[in-house]
Amino acid sequence: MSLAACVALLCVGTAATVGMRGPTRRLPPSMTAPVVVSAAAPGATIPAKPILLAGALVRGAARGWAVDQRGPLRMGDPVPVRLTAYCLQGTTRRDRWVREGIVAADPKLFPLGRYVEVYVGRKYHGRFLVDDTGARIHDGILDIWTRSCREARLFGRQRGTAVLVPRPRGALQDTVLTGRLGGLAPR
Template sequence: METESRNVKFFTKRNLMILGIVLLIGIFSVSYGMKKEVIIKDGEKKVKVCVRLGDVADAIKKGNITLNEHDKVSIPLKSKVKDGMVIAIERAHPVNIQLEGKLEEVLTANEKVKDILDEYSIIVDDDDKVMPGLDEKVEKYETITVVKVDEEIVSKKEIIPFESVIQYSDKLDKGKVNLIQQGKNGEREAKYKVVYEDGKEVSKELIEEKVIVSPQKEIVEKGTALYVATSRGNIRVKKAIKMTATAYDATFASTGKHPGDPYYGITRSGTKVRPGVVAVDPRVIPLGTKLYIEALDGSKDYGFASAEDTGGAIKGNRIDLYFESPNDVAKYGKRKVMVYILE
């Protein structure tokens, strides 16, 4: 019995030792199996770390890598690590954001405009202007410009200015004015769509108006009747033309005809030449028109005249005045005159 008891104790100790060894091997195997190898890419730098338990943040910490606030990690920091996992880090770089006229440099690891604006909680409405576009990419130190666009409907009362209407009358002397109807301003209620960019007004469009009081036109009558002062008193005229005047007589020197010529002393109208007959360009003054010739150099007026003749050199605003004496023709020469066409 005593021998049996010693054998039982021996086997019990041996079994316990074997069990302990097995447990140690199992713990070692489990511990070894929980070990994860992770690669961290930080730009051009690669770091390999071994992590038994933990998440991505623990792996980065174990790799002695410091993250800045706006750096970007390819895998969420709270994700559990897996063997063979590759964690990529994108470092933040500076870009400029111009918002409401103010320029600010910020750090970001994002490339697309939309992602950068979201990162900094910049809300963009459909009407706002963003340059470059939301889906465009920006490089280091480039600028994103955001122009905030707002619209406002504004209502206000406005004066409607009256119109001035001029009526010309040949029954009223030239230079005289009569007020036929007093003008009065009107009033309207107008609605405008006002567009602002970064708080500054850039456009204003009338979208609706309601006339409260209609304006009343001002009607003015202006005289067109011309008069010329003559020895017979003031005579009404249709038109006044400033012309260059010369003189002629019936001699061969002026007309190219000698006495005895059937057309000697006969005008283009077929009338006999005489003082008061003048030669004109019929395209300017029709033949048969009654005229008054006023001197503009202070000399005596030629006076009343009749357009009955023409001349080869009389074109446009030129007029030839008939005198009976060659001496008077030579004395007259060339002068500026005002030719009045009589009614």
């Protein structure tokens, strides 16, 4: 776990206990285990991976988090998103043909040409290429491209979590990987 993730957990835990009223309780020894924090050497890269928190695969940040965000996300930061789907034909913002595995996102949060992993609850929907934008795509909205407009309407709006991840080793630039509207693409 990165130092930033440990600090975030510490802040969340502190914020949850600050406003408590009433008699204080002693926690059982199993809940007061020490936290081990290790820092990486300067310049070392830490691979991004899903974070395990409280039994969930990924837990998103607090509601309204994206409002305070000033620039692009860092790799591995879980972000709460609203997921929609679209079926327009033509080219994307980066002048490439639309295809499965791409999403439209706000380039202020999700830089164009980067990859995001999308989760809805515990269901992993796959890794998508951020390749498009839209007039109504702002803050924490991800718009997943699909071939069928009917499928896009059935998908509706859902809440999920997105994690910015690096391009896999050996993958060519703009390679579309596993992302699909209904979940993982068949292999």
